[in-house]
Amino acid sequence: MTVAGGSVRVGVIRVLTTDDPEVLGAHGRILEAAFPGMRALSRCIADQPLGIFDEASERLAVPKVVALAAEMASEVDGLVITCAADPGLTEVRRAVGVPVVGAGSSGAAVAAALGERVAVLGLEGSVPRPIREILGRRLLGFYPARGMRTACDLFSGPGRAAVLEAARQAVRDGADVMLFGCCGLSSMGMAGVLRAEFGLPVVDPVVAAGAMLWEAMRSWRGSLC
Amino acid sequence: MTVAGGSVRVGVIRVLTTDDPEVLGAHGRILEAAFPGMRALSRCIADQPLGIFDEASERLAVPKVVALAAEMASEVDGLVITCAADPGLTEVRRAVGVPVVGAGSSGAAVAAALGERVAVLGLEGSVPRPIREILGRRLLGFYPARGMRTACDLFSGPGRAAVLEAARQAVRDGADVMLFGCCGLSSMGMAGVLRAEFGLPVVDPVVAAGAMLWEAMRSWRGSLC
Numbered sequence: 001m002t003v004a005g006g007s008v009r010v011g012v013i014r015v016l017t018t019d020d021p022e023v024l025g026a027h028g029r030i031l032e033a034a035f036p037g038m039r040a041l042s043r044c045i046a047d048q049p050l051g052i053f054d055e056a057s058e059r060l061a062v063p064k065v066v067a068l069a070a071e072m073a074s075e076v077d078g079l080v081i082t083c084a085a086d087p088g089l090t091e092v093r094r095a096v097g098v099p100v101v102g103a104g105s106s107g108a109a110v111a112a113a114l115g116e117r118v119a120v121l122g123l124e125g126s127v128p129r130p131i132r133e134i135l136g137r138r139l140l141g142f143y144p145a146r147g148m149r150t151a152c153d154l155f156s157g158p159g160r161a162a163v164l165e166a167a168r169q170a171v172r173d174g175a176d177v178m179l180f181g182c183c184g185l186s187s188m189g190m191a192g193v194l195r196a197e198f199g200l201p202v203v204d205p206v207v208a209a210g211a212m213l214w215e216a217m218r219s220w221r222g223s224l225c
Numbered sequence: 226m227t228v229a230g231g232s233v234r235v236g237v238i239r240v241l242t243t244d245d246p247e248v249l250g251a252h253g254r255i256l257e258a259a260f261p262g263m264r265a266l267s268r269c270i271a272d273q274p275l276g277i278f279d280e281a282s283e284r285l286a287v288p289k290v291v292a293l294a295a296e297m298a299s300e301v302d303g304l305v306i307t308c309a310a311d312p313g314l315t316e317v318r319r320a321v322g323v324p325v326v327g328a329g330s331s332g333a334a335v336a337a338a339l340g341e342r343v344a345v346l347g348l349e350g351s352v353p354r355p356i357r358e359i360l361g362r363r364l365l366g367f368y369p370a371r372g373m374r375t376a377c378d379l380f381s382g383p384g385r386a387a388v389l390e391a392a393r394q395a396v397r398d399g400a401d402v403m404l405f406g407c408c409g410l411s412s413m414g415m416a417g418v419l420r421a422e423f424g425l426p427v428v429d430p431v432v433a434a435g436a437m438l439w440e441a442m443r444s445w446r447g448s449l450c
Contacts, residue, residue, distance in 0.1 A: 090341060093401075099426070101338055109334035112359050113326055113437040116315060134337050136358055176318075201324070201441055211436055212338040216426055 007039045008217060010210070011076035013068055014044035015061050015083040016051035016151055016184075026187040027082040031210045038210065041076055043068055050150040051184070052083050053123055062088040070095055078217050080209045082183045085128040099216035103183050106212040107205025108134035114201050115177030119170030121163060121190075122181030123148050131181055142181070143170045151184030163190055164197065171198050179203040232264045233442060235435070236301035238293055239269035240286050240308040241276035241376055241409075251412040252307040256435045263435065266301055268293055275375040276409070277308050278348055287313040295320055303442050305434045307408045310353040324441035328408050331437040332430025333359035339426050340402030344395030346388060346415075347406030348373050356406055367406070368395045376409030388415055389422065396423050404428045 012028045028040025045064035052058050065088035069079055073096035081089055086102030093100050108131040111118045117140040120127050124144045132139060145162035148154050154163070163185060170178060178194060180186060183206055191204040237253045253265030270289035277283045290313035294304055298321035306314055311327030318325050333356040336343045342365040345352050349369045357364060370387035373379050379388070388410060395403060403419060405411060408431055416429040 093341075099339070106338040109338040109359075110437065110440050112337075113331040113334040113433075114324070114441050116318075133361055134334075134359060136361060138358075203440070208338075208440070211440060212335065215335055215428070215433070215436060216339050 007037050008078065009076045010038050010040050010213060011069070011072040011079040012040050012042040013065055013072070013079060013081045014042060015048060015065065015081070015087060017044050017046055017048045023187075027080075027183065027206045030186060030204070030206045031080070034207045035210050035214060038214075041072065043072060050152055052085055052087060053150045054125060058085050058087050062091065066091045066095055069100065073098055078213045080206075080213055082186070082206050082209065084122070084131060084181050084183055084205055086130045089130075099213060101209045101212045101216060102130065103186075103205035103209040104128045104130040104181075105134060106209040107131065107179050107203050109212065110208040111135065111177050111179040111203045112138050114203065115175075117174055117176045119143050119167075119173070119175035119178050120181040121145065121166050121170065121178055121185060123150065123154070123184070125149070128181055131179070135179075140175050141170070141173060143167065151182060151187070154182070154184040154188060160188065160190070160193075163188075164193075167194050167198060171200065175200065177201045177203060180205050232262050233303065234301045235263050235265050235438060236294070236297040236304040237265050237267040238290055238297070238304060238306045239267060240273060240290065240306070240312060242269050242271055242273045248412075252305075252408065252431045255411060255429070255431045256305070259432045260435050260439060263439075266297065268297060275377055277310055277312060278375045279350060283310050283312050287316065291316045291320055294325065298323055303438045305431075305438055307411070307431050307434065309347070309356060309406050309408055309430055311355045314355075324438060326434045326437045326441060327355065328411075328430035328434045329353045329355040329406075330359060331434040332356065332404050332428050334437065335433040336360065336402050336404040336428045337363050339428065340400075342399055342401045344368050344392075344398070344400035344403050345406040346370065346391050346395065346403055346410060348375065348379070348409070350374070353406055356404070360404075365400050366395070366398060368392065376407060376412070379407070379409040379413060385413065385415075385418075388413075389418075392419050392423060396425065400425065402426045402428060405430050 084104040143166040309329040368391040
């Protein structure tokens, strides 16, 4: 599984279409910073410049995610789908021979292990399905950033203030952990900001997915026990 | 949070009473092997030589776990309760000022992020509550090791064969991940055995708890961002 230098190659599937290498590589850089043994290869699906923000955009993305995963699988040791809705996760697992994790289920999993009143911060809309399922009774509530419909809105001027305001309400309601229900918050580097501001554990789903992939690669077919 | 040598001190709360340092340190050694930056301090609750194996033994353990955690908290950077039932987890979190994780919720969390048909292997009885809650529809089924009522039974001659037989049935039923619903299986080193035998990801809840504690310490009050 290891390559020269002892690092593992992680394929990062972005669901936000971009030709800007800085934007494309945002999640890969987060993974490389959090896990010094990882080297990220980032690619994005086509024709979704606003990413995934509702059921229709998720349905549209699934076959593209599966096709991209199939293309990347031979070049990497594991794949991460960095979207909180885990689009195509089940289908990709059936299609490729490397471990695959999604940011939604991974983030929810870490949050469920760290607390009992988890506040999900995200875009306007609803809590992504894998997060709702895994948190169950641990879901304190959903705290959307007012006026933010897509990840692109988040990156605009008022995005940061809207996230901070949502987080403030979560803390007032008694949250013991915060979790991002949108990976746009990861790209913005909000985890460090919120930890410093509120003194609570904040789960970045991209980092959580990296941790889960690390576990998966360790336990995958006994290849790295 | 770090101590001399850059390591973090993790308090391991064992719910199996023992005065054998080898037995006492079994989970601590697993953590130290999986996370080179961790140094484990292991202690056990009193008067439960058979550990936790049903609701009555769990209820009996909770106040002892809380008292032990309160004693250990000033000496460590984080605490792990290495029992799949997470006995006293909620109460300990309220009582101490360091991050606390339980093996049950941590193991279930990792399994939920790694697969969709999770087989829980364990003692005769039922699936521990935190595992049932977090897995939800991802729980394929419960595969108890026949005739094994307590962790001590597991360590006996027929324990290993009984676990292997349960795992075999799980694979026949289509499991895509195996999870230990009893940390006695961790002490026995069954994760490596099962991975080699069946070629599936096998989640050791003690290792999963270590990973979650690592995350928790990273995100705790912004102390190690």
